[in-house]
Amino acid sequence: TMVDTRTDIPKTPTLPDAQTVTEVTHWTDRLFSFRVTRPASLRFRSGEFVMIGLMGDPDPKTGKQKPLLRAYSIASPSWDEELEFYSIKVQDGPLTSRLQHIRPGDQIILRPKPVGTLVHDALLPGRRLWFFATGTGIAPFASLIRDPQTYEDYDKIILTHTCREVKDLEYGRQLVETVRSDEMLRELIGDGLDKLVYYPTTTREESPRMGRITDLLRDGTVFRDLGIEDFGPETDRAMVCGSMGLNLDIKEILESHGLREGANSDPKEYVVEKAFVG
Ligand code: A2P
16 A cells, blocks of 8 residues: 655645645545545534545536535544545546645545535444444544444444455555554553454455355344354444445345334434445
C-alpha cells in the first residue's frame, strides 16, 4: 500500500465547509482511504455518515461552481481528532474519479451534519452484535469497532466482510489487527477487544474462507466456524452495510430468524444502510 502523509498543510480554508486532507492511502487500484481535519464543533455517533465532496466544474453558461457531494460513512471513531473515510475509485464516477487524486494539504468539502441508522441507539440490548459488510460497506464498522460502547454493550462482536479478492480485504484486516494490538485502544476499550471476531470471505479468489456471507449463513458454515448455534431475537443484533443485493438477502435471513428492523426512533434487532459510493 502507498501511504501519503501530511506535508505543508495550509491553514486558510478557501471553500465553504472546507477540511484539509492529512493522509491518503491507496489500498488497490479501486480502493483508497483518507483522513481529513475535523471541524471543532462536529459531534457524531459511531456508524453515522456525512456528505463530503469537491467543487464541481464551472457551469458552461454561468461559470458558477456547485459542490459535488456524496454520502460517506465516517470510518474513524468519535474520539479521534481527525475524520477517516474509505472509498472506491470509479474511473468515470463524477466524484471519485477526482477524489482519488487528493493529496495531503488539499481541501475537501465536508457538511458537518452526521446522520444514519447504523448506531447503537437503533438496537435493543442484546448479547451478540453482528456487522455484515461487503466492499466499502465496512466503513461504518471501522468506526464502531473502535468505539468503547460496542464492547461495553455486547459479549461478542462479529465483523464479517465479503469482497471479491484478498487484496480488497486488506483495509479491514489491518484495521482489526490495529484494534487488537493498539495500546491506546486497549486502554480505552480494555479487555473487550478479545470479544471481537473477524470473519473475512472472498468470492472470486482463493482464500481460507470462500463464498458470499449470505450462502455461508444459509448453509450453517458461519455458525459451525464460530461455534454458535444460530441467530435468535433474544441474543443477536445486527448491522448491515453493503450492496443492495447483500442488504436485501441479509434482511431476509435475519427476518426468517425473528429479528426485526429497527430505527433511531424505534430500536429493534437489526439495522441496514447501503454502502453509498460505488
Ligand atoms: P460476488 O463476487 O459473488 O458478486 P461488488 O464488488 O460487486 O460490490 O461486490 C463486493 C462483494 O459482495 C463481492 O464479493 C460480491 O460477491 C458480494 N456480494 C454481491 N452481492 C451479494 C449478495 N446479494 N449477498 C452477498 N454477497 C454479495
